[in-house]
Amino acid sequence: MRAAPALRGGLVVRLAWLVVGLFLFSCGIVFFLASRLGLPPWDVLHQGLAKHTPLSFGLANEVVGVLVLALAWWLGAKVGIGTVANAVLIGLFVVLLQPLVSTDAVEGVGLPGRIALLAAGLVLFGVGSALYIGAALGAGPRDSLMLVGAERSGLRIGWVRALIESTVLLIGFALGGHVGVGTVFFAALIGPAVETSFWLFSRTALSH
Secondary structure (H helix, E strand, O other): OOOOOOEOOOHHHHHHHHHHHHHHHHHHHHHHHHHOOOOOHHHHHHHHHHHHOOOOHHHHHHHHHHHHHHHHHHOOOOOOHHHHHHHHHHHHHHHHHHHHHOHHHHOOOOHHHHHHHHHHHHHHHHHHHHHHHHOOOOOOHHHHHHHHHHHHHOOOHHHHHHHHHHHHHHHHHHOOOOOOHHHHHHHHHHHHHHHHHHHHHHOOOOEO
């Protein structure tokens, strides 16, 4: 599959899909953090950059996001309200959700439980991406790059996403970012998870 599903509804309905999708995406981030099995590839890059530049981890995230968005826009990606919402709401939702899944709450969870958190997080990433991108109000910087990359290269979305994540992971690791089993898990499976969610939603009554 090379394109996101187009969800039905007017602006208000699509705004609702956008917010719900970003919330689920944020839940996926929190699940990954709670598992303590490794950062996602982009955060490995942000951490590596913070080690070699005056940038903090958070500022490195913002700078990379702006650069990626500029690249995606240059390649022809659509920038809209969803792009801004991605930048604002995901961080807000993560801040609100983190106390609910604190380190203490998962301290006694064994390895199988932590792996289950990774798997659940990956599903949430996929479903959240399908909803907020399918709202057609503009994707976030990294998802915009994935979509325009698939469109211009003719490759499947899953392959493009996996290639981007793997490249970012290698650069981040070379810069000294922390890599764990969760990082490899994310890099290898985020592409298929997003593409599968796109495929499922495109075959429901929710999409055109």
